[in-house]
Amino acid sequence: MNLATRLLLVFSVFVIAAGYWLTDFDAHFAFRGDGRWKPTRAGDPANGKVLFAAGGCVSCHASSGADDRLHLGGGKPLKTPFGTFYPPNISPDPKDGIGRWTETQFIRAIRDGTAPDGRPYYPSFPYTSYRHLSPDDAIDIFTYIRTLPPVSGKPPNHDLTFPFSIRRGVGLWKLAFLDGSVIEPESNHSESWNRGRYLVDGVGHCAECHSPRNFMGAIIDEKRLSGGPNLEGKGIVPNITPDKTGLAAWSEADIANLLKDGFTPDFDSVGGSMAEVVRNTAELSDVDRMAMAIYLKSLPPIQGQMRSK
């Protein structure tokens, strides 16, 4: 073996090792290192219930076909261009749900997108937004979920197209796109604005549907909340920045009202996935809905696509 061959061999080993390490599920810690948060107090199920509604957990995790929305057995298929996702069972069932999870495991799941066994969740689980939650709030949600009925049964595995079917790739995806930390209040804004920002950008994860995404499925930051194609099929999701293609003509009360009863100022009733979102936001307080409206109206207007009337 000559020197060139040896060097090439060493180099190849190095590249493979680096590639393996970069796709590690926790590689992003080495760069951002803020994932090891711990709660500072015991969980508060009342606050957890509010955040659970704001987070729309039931919209994906309710048992497929069940009447009771608080049966969190999962399995309702979510069809996307990447394939079909089957949301997991997050009921407190010890065998099939999250009944045996520790608080740390729950925080890791919701904020870092990492399962207790170390595998990464696909970002169809919006941990890119939930990442902004404080560990205390995350634990409040966990505490609330544990008060709900256990449901047995595991949904099927995700059915994804290549290359998205390689779960290890999500490690690299997280390294590239999982950014952000807990949303802390900004003192130059009102309490309502700060609450609204926490609800919209954090637990409410509005941007996950109301933003265009790049070819790797990550939100295009400069177009955040300006609407985009509907990943679940035909049609577009509307712009919710205060641009004339978005909410420019809407008052804060109009937005808060839509989140309560689903009606636009023209008394059209929202449809598609937003009908389900309104079932969740209807459970929030008027104060929280108004806070979301105040924050949305304060955003810089970004041009998006107009939708048909």
Add this chain to the structure above:
Amino acid sequence: MKLHHVVLVLSLSVVATIAVASTAAIGERQQVMKSNGAATKSIMGMLKGEAPFDLPTVQKALATYQENTTKFVTLFPEDSKTGEKTSASPKIWEDMAGFLAANEKFKADAKAASIAIVDEASFKSTMPNVVKNNCGSCHEAWRIKDAQ
């Protein structure tokens, strides 16, 4: 005019009629929805306590819903699946029976409410369910808004 000219003109006019027919259906169903919206607007203020209760206005809105649902189901011919910025989901034609059933439920709920609502108390207990269980859930399943 030769025979094949006649055939050509005839077939063109048939095509034109179909195009006009489906365009008209889309426009008409959009009008029906606008009318539903206006009827809803007339009662939502009362429901929120922002406007005084007025039984004739409520009954008129419920009558509008019933007339509109009767008309609405006739406005979905096979050739009106696309065009004119329609927001109708393709699912309507894939599951016409389900769509008709949803429409029929709205009509039945509006009719039942028109009998049940006799005063402000019965209005406040009955009306929210008519709106909540029909508008949003129907749009959830059967409507997709596209780019303008």
